[in-house]
Amino acid sequence: MREKIGKGKSKLENQKSGKNHTKSPMGSQENRKKHDHKSQKRDNKNSKFDKKIDARIDRKITYRLLVYLKSSYRLFIDSFTRLDRSFLYSIFVNMLQMVLVFLVLVPSLLVLLNSSVVPLMSEVMPTVLYVQSYANSQGGLPDMNPELEQKLDANVSVIKMFFLRSGFLLFGFMLLLFLISTLASGFIYSWLHKFSFRRFIMGFFICNLLWYLLWMMLITIQLVLFRIHVSGYLIAATLILFILLTPLFRSVCKEKAGLKDSLKIFKMFLRQCIFKLYLFLVPLLMIYIVFMALFMMLSYSFDIIPFRAMSILVVIMIFAFIAWSRNYVFICVRHSLDEMRVNNGQFEK
Numbered sequence: 001m002r003e004k005i006g007k008g009k010s011k012l013e014n015q016k017s018g019k020n021h022t023k024s025p026m027g028s029q030e031n032r033k034k035h036d037h038k039s040q041k042r043d044n045k046n047s048k049f050d051k052k053i054d055a056r057i058d059r060k061i062t063y064r065l066l067v068y069l070k071s072s073y074r075l076f077i078d079s080f081t082r083l084d085r086s087f088l089y090s091i092f093v094n095m096l097q098m099v100l101v102f103l104v105l106v107p108s109l110l111v112l113l114n115s116s117v118v119p120l121m122s123e124v125m126p127t128v129l130y131v132q133s134y135a136n137s138q139g140g141l142p143d144m145n146p147e148l149e150q151k152l153d154a155n156v157s158v159i160k161m162f163f164l165r166s167g168f169l170l171f172g173f174m175l176l177l178f179l180i181s182t183l184a185s186g187f188i189y190s191w192l193h194k195f196s197f198r199r200f201i202m203g204f205f206i207c208n209l210l211w212y213l214l215w216m217m218l219i220t221i222q223l224v225l226f227r228i229h230v231s232g233y234l235i236a237a238t239l240i241l242f243i244l245l246t247p248l249f250r251s252v253c254k255e256k257a258g259l260k261d262s263l264k265i266f267k268m269f270l271r272q273c274i275f276k277l278y279l280f281l282v283p284l285l286m287i288y289i290v291f292m293a294l295f296m297m298l299s300y301s302f303d304i305i306p307f308r309a310m311s312i313l314v315v316i317m318i319f320a321f322i323a324w325s326r327n328y329v330f331i332c333v334r335h336s337l338d339e340m341r342v343n344n345g346q347f348e349k
Contacts, residue, residue: 072282075335079328086191090323091316097184101177109173117169120162182208189250192330200253207253207262215242247326248273248280251333273333283332287325294321 182205190200215238222234252269273280294317302310 068279069282071335072286072332075283075331076286076328079324079331082331083324083327086188087323087327089191090188090326091319093184093187094319094322097180100180105173105176105180109169112169113166116165117162120158120165123158124162178209178212185250188326189253189330192251192327193253203262204250204253207249207265210262210266211246211249244284245273247329248333251330252337268337273336276336279336280329280332283328287328290324291321 183201185208186201186204187197189204190197193200219235219238222231222238225231226234249269252265252273254265298310298314298317301313305313
């Protein structure tokens with residue numbers, strides 16, 4: 001009897017285990033369905049959240065773009081409405097600068113070269129031509145001919161004097177050109193900044209000197225490292241960058257700037273003008289549009305206005321365009337600096 005009861009219990013247990021075994025796949029499928037349903041809900045929530053974030057980002061981008069375009073339009077209008085006496089003074093200073101450079105400085109350099117360097121050149125050229133013909137016949141200069149050595153020894157003092165005078169005149173010309181440019185730009189930017197010229201010119205002189213030395217070093221490195229046909233293109237691109245970035249740099253200069261302040265000015269220029277150069281794309285585009293509009297207007301006016309009057313009008317319009325574009329770039333740079341100070345919590349000038 002006990003054995004029968006034990007067998008019956010074992011059968012019941014086996015049947016229960018079998019039932020549980022048969023029910024377990026169904027339960028796992030239901031659990032999987034529930035898990036998949038929950039994961040789909042989470043994915044839908046995450047996708048909705050991502051869409052909301054993307055929509056907010058798009059709204060911020062469009063808002064910032066609209067604000068930038070609006071401020072660029074306002075600054076463009078302000079570049080015309082803020083024209084005052086300093087605009088006329090800057091035109092006069094630029095004209096005076098061109099007169100000093102092209103009617104006084106360059107003719108003086110040519111006269112000095114003609115009187116002091118050209119006579120030496122007539123003595124040096126026969127030796128140079130002889131050396132060149134000897135090098136072409138020998139395929140270079142493998143050894144020194146006694147006749148060649150004698151000619152070089154006889155003309156060493158003349159060659160030294162030729163290079164010394166030429167270098168001295170060119171250095172004096174570049175120095176005077178730098179001084180004239182610095183004084184003229186100092187007058188103009190002191191009026192734009194509304195600073196005293198006496199307090200502004202020394203710091204502006206130091207900043208301008210460092211600025212020119214930096215670009216001269218860059219051009220020298222290009223001449224040393226690259227070949228002539230490559231360095232020519234690089235120097236042309238460097239000069240274009242110099243012309244475009246110089247008004248931006250001069251707009252950042254401060255009053256009473258020493259050497260340490262000049263380094264801070266360079267840091268501010270890199271931070272606010274170079275790293276954020278994209279902010280000045282619209283002003284550069286507007287300057288180009290205004291230039292093309294003036295060019296078209298003047299080209300159509302040649303058939304109406306006489307040549308002499310038209311030539312004077314062209315000169316005046318060129319200087320007026322230069323003064324306006326400088327004023328426009330200055331307004332844009334100062335606006336960018338003011339925004340930076342507001343964002344940083346600095347409200348000082």
